[in-house]
Every structure is written in structure tokens, then in C-alpha cells.
Amino acid sequence: MFSVSTVIKVKQLGKKYTIHHEARERYTALRDVINKKTKTVFSRSKESQPVKEEFWALKELSFELKQGEALGIVGRNGAGKSTLLKLLSRITEPSTGEIEIRGKVATLLEVGTGFHPELTGKENIFLNGAILGMKRQEIKKRFDAIVDFSGVEKFIDTPVKRYSSGMYMRLAFAIAAHLEPDILIIDEVLAVGDAEFQEKCLGKMNEVTKDSGRTVLFVSHNLSAVQQLCQNSICLQNGSLSYSGSTKDVIEHYLGIKNEGSRIIPHVNKDIYITDFLATGKNGGPIIPGESCTMTIVVFSKNSCSKLHFGIGVNDKMGNRIFTPFTKYDSEGLVLQQGSNQVHCQIESLPLMPGNYDIHLYVGSAFDADDYVAGGVNLTIHPYPFFKYSMPVEGQGSVILKQNWYL
Numbered sequence: 001m002f003s004v005s006t007v008i009k010v011k012q013l014g015k016k017y018t019i020h021h022e023a024r025e026r027y028t029a030l031r032d033v034i035n036k037k038t039k040t041v042f043s044r045s046k047e048s049q050p051v052k053e054e055f056w057a058l059k060e061l062s063f064e065l066k067q068g069e070a071l072g073i074v075g076r077n078g079a080g081k082s083t084l085l086k087l088l089s090r091i092t093e094p095s096t097g098e099i100e101i102r103g104k105v106a107t108l109l110e111v112g113t114g115f116h117p118e119l120t121g122k123e124n125i126f127l128n129g130a131i132l133g134m135k136r137q138e139i140k141k142r143f144d145a146i147v148d149f150s151g152v153e154k155f156i157d158t159p160v161k162r163y164s165s166g167m168y169m170r171l172a173f174a175i176a177a178h179l180e181p182d183i184l185i186i187d188e189v190l191a192v193g194d195a196e197f198q199e200k201c202l203g204k205m206n207e208v209t210k211d212s213g214r215t216v217l218f219v220s221h222n223l224s225a226v227q228q229l230c231q232n233s234i235c236l237q238n239g240s241l242s243y244s245g246s247t248k249d250v251i252e253h254y255l256g257i258k259n260e261g262s263r264i265i266p267h268v269n270k271d272i273y274i275t276d277f278l279a280t281g282k283n284g285g286p287i288i289p290g291e292s293c294t295m296t297i298v299v300f301s302k303n304s305c306s307k308l309h310f311g312i313g314v315n316d317k318m319g320n321r322i323f324t325p326f327t328k329y330d331s332e333g334l335v336l337q338q339g340s341n342q343v344h345c346q347i348e349s350l351p352l353m354p355g356n357y358d359i360h361l362y363v364g365s366a367f368d369a370d371d372y373v374a375g376g377v378n379l380t381i382h383p384y385p386f387f388k389y390s391m392p393v394e395g396q397g398s399v400i401l402k403q404n405w406y407l
Contacts, residue, residue, distance in 0.1 A: 072233030103182025
């Protein structure tokens, strides 16, 4: 039953596509093509028919969303996130299951969604408003606020086909947010805008949900943005619901999936390549906040070489870079011997809060990498049993500081 406060109800939703596979030949002459087409006309053999495969982009997905909620949707590429939003937006029809929606829906699934390229920015504002069922006077009332928020006032009478991707995005979001739909559906498109505009958009979405009581579905790989906007989220994996709950719990679940079996796969085709990463705390024990630790990059070199620099990028679980220990640019670098080498970086007092961190590794000159490991390596900081700094272990943020408070 559809409750009064429920605006979206998805039940056993599924979307199936049929993929056609045809045999590929390394080389085909014109006579071979003619011969094959002739055989196809006069023969119905199975060999001449392309192979068909069923692919379920979504399968047996169920959830409900109440009015005024902001729901985050996370998952790897290909997990089914965009397919779900297209089904909710009625761009495509489901193969199985049901969708019930109460209210007007505005969507931002790709740059320029709903825009006519030959019309000006001004004309597209009125076109989008009409699509949402608004009267001309209502649109005129909000027109100035839309233009001001988008920042494209100078080009508002220019056909949008001449807009950059960023200008498209600015105007599209401004229209969707200010014409006050009941439900706002947003895909990864905010990544097109600059950092300042992204913050502006997140603030507006917070306003839409908390102050205006409207509903938002938000898909993004920017986990910080998802956590900032959405109290609850769902995680999709291979087209199915993998986990749902508070955004904090869903993100931790998603990162667990993302890092399953993650390890360094050496690029053995290179002359210099990283094979492993190790980290130990004081006296070889676990790594404790505020104490010394040693991080070790294991690197293989096919020849003896010098003037090499090393870097260790430490990211939090949201993908934000916290700090990067790096060998000094003005030094000659380190000398590697032929074979396997262990390069150590000792940190006297590690300023990280307890938790899991993602490690990126670099080896090369000061300006060009010989090898680079882009994440997927886990660093665990363990809680300190008797925390000796004034900030408690369960405090906010990622970094701790030695401090002295006094009057």
C-alpha cells in the first residue's frame, strides 16, 4: 500500500537488455563478405545467426522513499545506478516489477537534459518550466533567481548549442532546482562544474530537502558529497541491492566491496616497478595515532639507478587527500640497486585518527613517474587504549594534533 508520506515506491524492479554477439574475423576480403551474405540469404543455419545474450542491468530491486528525504545511490560503474534513474524518470520502461511515483519529477541525467540546442538559455528556461506543468507567470516569477544562480546572465539570449559543458550544467541545475519539482533526480553530472559551483549545488539541494520538503535522489562517486547531502543511501552491485541504511554504513559497505582483494599488481613490463607496500608502528607493532611508524615501498629495478623520488599519498575513505610524504625535490634522490629494494619513510608522530586509509604510491623523477599505484592499498590505524592528547579518539575529522590548552 502507498502510504501518505511515500513519494517513490519501487517493487521487484528489473531491466533486461539483449546483447547481440557476432563472430569477428581478423581479416575479411570483399569476396568473403559477398559469399557470407549470399549464404545467409539461402541458409537459415544457426552458424549464420548472431549469438544473443540476456543482460540484467537491474534485478529484483525494491525500496521506498518518503517526502523530504535525500537518498544517495552509490556503486561501481555498471552497477545499475543510471539505469535505475532512467526508469524512475520514465525514459525507459522496466522489464519486470513496478514503480509508483507521486509528484512532478525533474531530472539531470546528463549535460543538457531537456534542452533544445537551437533555443536560447531564456527560451529553454520557459520550455523546461512548461514540461514541468508550470504556468508562464510562475516561471517569470523565478526567472531572475534561476539566471543569478546559474551565472550565465551574459549569455542568456545565446543559443545553448554554443554553451560550454559547464554553462550547460549550471543552467540545467538552476532550472531544475528553482522550478520546484516534487522530486529531483540527479546523476553524476555535477562533476562537470567547478568546485565552487558544486558546493553551491549541494547547498541548494540541502535547502530543497530540508526547507522546502522536496525529495532528492542523488547518484555520485563523490562520497563526501553523498554523505554531506543524504542521511540514507543504497548501494547497488551487479544490478541488485547490496546494502541500504544510513549513508555512513552504506559508504563503509561500498568501500569494502571496492577494496575486496585489492593488492598491488606489479607492472613487470617496466624497468622500475612497485611490488609491495608495508607499514608498521613503533617497535614493529600496530600503528597507533600520535606514535612513530615506518612506511615501506618495495620496488624492483632491472638495473642500478639513482636520482629517484618516492611519494606516499594518504587518502581518507571518501577519497580526499590528507597528506603526501615525498622525498625532497632539491635532493639527488635515492639510489636503487639491481633487483628488489626496500625504501623506508619514517614518520615521527603520525597525526591520523583511527580508521582505514587508502594509499597511493609513486616512484620516478620529480616530474615524471616510472610507476604509480592509484589506490587500492589499505592502511589501518588502530585506536590508542589510553589516548594521551586532549582530543578524544571519537572526535571529528581525520587529523589529530598535539595540543596544550591553558588560561
